[in-house]
Amino acid sequence: MLGSSSSVASSLALALALSSVACGLRSDPFAPDFVLDSDGMPSDDDDGDPNRAGTCTNPIGLPFSPTIMRGELSGPSFSEGWCGSDGGPEDVYLLVPDYDVDVILTYLSGESDPEFTPTLRVVENGCEASQGITRVCTRSFADDQFHFLARAGNTYAVVIDTPDGGEGRYAFSVDFGWPTIDTCDPHPEVIEQIPGSAFLWNNDFTEGQGRVDGFCGGPGRENMFPLQASYPGNMFARVETSGAFAPVLSLRTDCAALSELSCNSAGAGGITELGYYIPQAGLYYLVVDQGQIGAGGYSLRVDFE
Numbered sequence: 001m002l003g004s005s006s007s008v009a010s011s012l013a014l015a016l017a018l019s020s021v022a023c024g025l026r027s028d029p030f031a032p033d034f035v036l037d038s039d040g041m042p043s044d045d046d047d048g049d050p051n052r053a054g055t056c057t058n059p060i061g062l063p064f065s066p067t068i069m070r071g072e073l074s075g076p077s078f079s080e081g082w083c084g085s086d087g088g089p090e091d092v093y094l095l096v097p098d099y100d101v102d103v104i105l106t107y108l109s110g111e112s113d114p115e116f117t118p119t120l121r122v123v124e125n126g127c128e129a130s131q132g133i134t135r136v137c138t139r140s141f142a143d144d145q146f147h148f149l150a151r152a153g154n155t156y157a158v159v160i161d162t163p164d165g166g167e168g169r170y171a172f173s174v175d176f177g178w179p180t181i182d183t184c185d186p187h188p189e190v191i192e193q194i195p196g197s198a199f200l201w202n203n204d205f206t207e208g209q210g211r212v213d214g215f216c217g218g219p220g221r222e223n224m225f226p227l228q229a230s231y232p233g234n235m236f237a238r239v240e241t242s243g244a245f246a247p248v249l250s251l252r253t254d255c256a257a258l259s260e261l262s263c264n265s266a267g268a269g270g271i272t273e274l275g276y277y278i279p280q281a282g283l284y285y286l287v288v289d290q291g292q293i294g295a296g297g298y299s300l301r302v303d304f305e
Contacts, residue, residue, distance in 0.1 A: 050078050056127035059094035059157060066175050069093065070111065071160065074167035079159060081129045082293070083137035083209065086119040088166030092127060093158040095174075097150040102213075102256045104147045104175040104183075105158070112142075113168035121159040122148050132157075135219055137293075138209045141172075147179040149213045149257035177256075184212045184224050184255035184285075191227040191286060193235070193278070193304050201225070204297040205245065205290075212287050214250045216263035220290025227251075227284040227302075234277050234305040237286060241270040244294025249274035250287040265291050 051057050054071070055078050062069070073089040080086050095103070107118060120141035126132020135148040135156070150156050160170055191199045205221040212222050227235075241247045249272050250263040261284075264274045278284065288300055 048075055054091040054093075055079070056092055056157070059092040059127070062093040062095040062158060062174065064095065064098055064176075066173070068108070068111075068171060068173050070169070070171045072167075072169045073160070073162055077161075077164075079128055079161070081119070081121045081123075081134060081137045081159070081161070083119065083121075083139055085117070085139045085163045086121070086161035087164040088162030090159050090161035093160075095150060095156040095158060097152050097154070097156070099152045100258065101150055101176050102147050102178060102258055103150045103156075104145060104173075104177065104179050105141075106145045106173045106175070107141045108171040108173060109142060111169075111171035113170070116142075116168035116170050117163060117166065118142055118170055118172075119159075119161040119163070120146060121157075121161060123157045123159070125154050127157040127159070133217075133219075134293075135213065136209065137219075140209075145179070145183055146211075147183060147213065147255075149215065178259065179255045181255045186285065187223050187225045189225060191225050191302055193227065193229045193231065193233065195231075195233070195304060197304055199302040200300065202297065202299040203288075205295060207244075207293055207295040209293065210289065212250070212255070212289055214248070214252070214257045214260050214263050214287070214289065216248045216250060216265040216289075217291040218248050218250070218287070218289035220246070220293040222248075222287055222289040224285050224287045227286045229278045229284055230281050232277070232279055232281075234275065235286075235302065236304075237274045237300065237302045239267075239272050239288050239298050239300045241272075241296055241298045243296025244292065245270065245296025245298055246291040246294060247272040247298060248287075248289040248291050250289055251276050252285050252287065253283070254285070 075089045122136040124133040210222045248265040252260040
């Protein structure tokens with residue numbers, strides 16, 4: 001498992017050494033499209049091995065550079081997450097970033113079997129749902145592009161999973177950089193910076209995966225409000241939540257986590273506050289996010305000087 005830095009290093013080294021015989025194959029002209037047995041012939045009897053390449057105990061090394069990963073899945077499941085629809089076989093890839101970066105994952109339906117319905121999971125410093133921090137868990141990978149913040153010094157298990165009985169070929173791309181603003185699905189309501197004014201909003205969320213990530217966390221559902229600033233001045237935001245809503249406030253200039261100017265999640269009793277001096281006029285984004293994935297509501301107040 002990925003319980004310590006030494007075990008992570010060992011798993012990564014082994015995964016890289018075995019990448020040419022993994023269930024999930026890198027886009028490499030010298031890599032075969034099948035698994036070989038001890039005689040060098042194609043084999044289909046290793047899917048039941050919990051230590052095969054592509055499991056939590058033996059993840060496939062993911063290069064820290066733009067790439068396309070291809071694989072074929074069949075057999076039993078060895079790992080499941082909180083979002084469900086992942087009782088079938090899976091491939092686990094291990095990413096070790098050299099520096100902080102936004103990682104963009106895109107499912108390539110044109111290169112995958114039409115009946116393949118993938119679940120995507122990303123676990124920071126772990127692999128199973130009970131380990132580490134789950135940054136992404138979604139059954140909508142075939143329909144939407146997803147991204148997450150990868151921080152230097154951490155490891156990230158990227159899991160392509162399937163429903164019960166699922167099997168087939170898949171492909172997905174891995175890119176590094178800023179995701180487009182539409183990927184974060186900004187709210188249609190715009191916060192206008194007006195001296196002495198207050199913006200008020202409230203909402204309720206069911207449990208589930210969000211689209212915005214940041215340095216204070218944010219795997220749960222969120223609202224990302226465009227904030228139109230017309231002058232340099234102070235902004236003060238306060239959010240109070242109910243239920244299992246673990247509040248996070250973030251101010252940024254774009255969808256990317258690396259565009260984040262400030263964030264705070266250190267609230268007590270479901271209250272988090274964020275103050276920031278806006279240096280110049282322009283378009284910003286204020287995000288009411290969640291450090292977890294729980295269901296609950298929030299009320300937001302934003303004041304300007």
